[in-house]
Amino acid sequence: MRIWFDADNGPHVLIMRPLAAELxxxxxxxVFTARDRTSxxxxxxxxxxxxxxxGGEYGRGMSGKVKGTLGRAWELARTMRRRGTQVSFxxxxxxxxxxxxxxxxxTVTMYDYEWVNARLFNLCCRSILLPASITxxxxxxxxxxxxxxxxxxxxxEELYLAQGELDNTIAADLGLRPEAVKVLLRPPATTAHxxxxxxxxxxQAILHKLAGAGDVQLVYLPRTDDQRDLPKLAGVREVIIPRKVYDGPSLVASTDMVISGGGTMTREAAIMGIPSYSFFRGREGMVDEALAASGRLALLARADEVPTKLVVVRRQGAVSRPDxxxxxxxxxxxxxxAVNRQRWARNCSIASTIRGAVALSHSSGTRPSSSRPPGSSPFAQPASRPSPAHSSPR
Structure with a gap:
C-alpha cells in the first residue's frame, strides 16, 4: 500500500518519522510532501x-490563510494525482x-488541541485521532x-522522544556552561489565529524575571524577526539564538528548564521530566490540563504570577524517555x-447505486444510464490494486 504523509510544520516531521519507519x-x-515553512x-x-x-508561508490574516490553504490543496492534488496513493495522513x-x-x-488527521476549527476535518477526514485525555x-x-x-x-510527543540517541554535542555547540541556569524560551505565535x-x-514579565535571576543563559527561539531583540531590550545579559536547526528533544534535554507561549516544546519537556512552563493564552486544552494536573507542566496565566511561580534553578535528575x-x-x-473502511463504504455505495438503477430500469422499462462511481472526482487517480492491509482498529 502507498501511504501519503504531508508535513505541514516542523514538529510534524518528528511525529511522522517513527510512523513512517513502522509502516x-x-x-x-x-511518500512525503512538505510545506516550506519554519524548519x-x-x-x-x-x-x-x-x-x-x-507550498510555503501563507502570510498574516484569515483571507491570506484561506487563499493559501486552497491554493496549496490544489497543488497537492496536482502533484499527487498519478502517484497511486491509497490513504493520506x-x-x-x-x-x-x-x-x-x-x-x-x-485521509486521517491527528492533532491534540481541541479548540481549533474542526469543520474541515469533520467534512473531509475518515478519522480524527485525538489523545484519549480529550473527552x-x-x-x-x-x-x-x-x-x-x-x-x-x-x-x-511520546511517539518520538525515545527515538535514537539524544545529541549531546548541542550544549558545547551553543556554548552552554555547566554552572549556568540554561533556559529554553520560545515566544508566542503572534500570527496564529x-x-x-x-x-x-x-x-515581558518572564524576560524581566530572567534578567534579574543571576547566571542565566537564555537559548531563545524567536518565531518572527520582530521578536529577536526582545530579551536584550528587557535586560537579559546572555542570549543565544541558534544559527541552525537542532533535533528538538535533544535541544530540550540540553537545558534546565523550558518556557513557551504554546506549542509542542513545553509538552516535550514535561514528558521528559524537565521543568516546563506554558504561558499560552488561548483557550486551554485538555492535554495541557492533564499535564498540569499531574504536576509536570506549570501554567502561567497572569503577569503577576511570574515572580513567584516561575522558579529559575538548575535541573535536578535525569531525562525520562517513554516507550x-x-x-x-x-x-x-x-x-x-482507513483504507479498509473506505473499501467497505465504496462497496456499499456502489451496490446501493446498482440496486437503485436496476429498480428504476424495471419500473420504467429503460436501460440505466452510465455514471461516474459515487465519490469520484475529476482528480481521481488511476485505479491500482491495493496490497492487503496488515491490521485495522476496531
Whole structure:
C-alpha cells in the first residue's frame, strides 16, 4: 500500500518519522510532501527523507490563510494525482484533507488541541485521532464530530522522544556552561489565529524575571524577526539564538528548564521530566490540563504570577524517555484501517447505486444510464490494486 504523509510544520516531521519507519517495516510505501515553512524541510533533510516541496508561508490574516490553504490543496492534488496513493495522513494539515477529497482517497488527521476549527476535518477526514485525555464531551463542545474521533493512548510527543540517541554535542555547540541556569524560551505565535495579546504581556514579565535571576543563559527561539531583540531590550545579559536547526528533544534535554507561549516544546519537556512552563493564552486544552494536573507542566496565566511561580534553578535528575511502541502501532493501525473502511463504504455505495438503477430500469422499462462511481472526482487517480492491509482498529 502507498501511504501519503504531508508535513505541514516542523514538529510534524518528528511525529511522522517513527510512523513512517513502522509502516515501511510492515511493507508499505510511504511518500512525503512538505510545506516550506519554519524548519519543516530542514528537518526532513536532516533525517534523510525524500519529499516533494509544495507550498510555503501563507502570510498574516484569515483571507491570506484561506487563499493559501486552497491554493496549496490544489497543488497537492496536482502533484499527487498519478502517484497511486491509497490513504493520506497529516497532523492538522488543512490543505491535505481537501486535496485527498479531490483525489478520492481517505485521509486521517491527528492533532491534540481541541479548540481549533474542526469543520474541515469533520467534512473531509475518515478519522480524527485525538489523545484519549480529550473527552467526548469536550469534543462535542469544541464542535468535533465525535463519530469520527479515535482516542489514542498517551501523548503525541511520546511517539518520538525515545527515538535514537539524544545529541549531546548541542550544549558545547551553543556554548552552554555547566554552572549556568540554561533556559529554553520560545515566544508566542503572534500570527496564529488563536493568539491572545495577553501572552505578549506575560513574555515581558518572564524576560524581566530572567534578567534579574543571576547566571542565566537564555537559548531563545524567536518565531518572527520582530521578536529577536526582545530579551536584550528587557535586560537579559546572555542570549543565544541558534544559527541552525537542532533535533528538538535533544535541544530540550540540553537545558534546565523550558518556557513557551504554546506549542509542542513545553509538552516535550514535561514528558521528559524537565521543568516546563506554558504561558499560552488561548483557550486551554485538555492535554495541557492533564499535564498540569499531574504536576509536570506549570501554567502561567497572569503577569503577576511570574515572580513567584516561575522558579529559575538548575535541573535536578535525569531525562525520562517513554516507550512509544504501543502508540506507534495504534496510529499505524488507524491509518491502514482507513483504507479498509473506505473499501467497505465504496462497496456499499456502489451496490446501493446498482440496486437503485436496476429498480428504476424495471419500473420504467429503460436501460440505466452510465455514471461516474459515487465519490469520484475529476482528480481521481488511476485505479491500482491495493496490497492487503496488515491490521485495522476496531
Amino acid at each position: 515501511t517495516r510492515r511493507g508499505h510505501d510511504v 519543516t524541510c530542514q528537518l526532513l533533510d536532516m533525517y534523510g527523507f525524500t519529499y516533494l516541496r509544495v 497529516g497532523h492538522g494539515s488543512r490543505a491535505l484533507p481537501i486535496a485527498s477529497v479531490l483525489l478520492g482517497i481517505p 467526548n464531551g469536550r469534543c462535542a463542545e469544541a464542535g468535533i464530530a465525535t463519530s469520527k474521533v479515535v482516542g489514542h493512548p498517551g501523548f503525541k 488563536y493568539h491572545n495579546p495577553e501572552a505578549e504581556i506575560l513574555l 512509544p511502541n504501543a502508540l506507534i502501532a495504534f496510529i499505524c493501525n488507524a491509518i491502514v484501517g
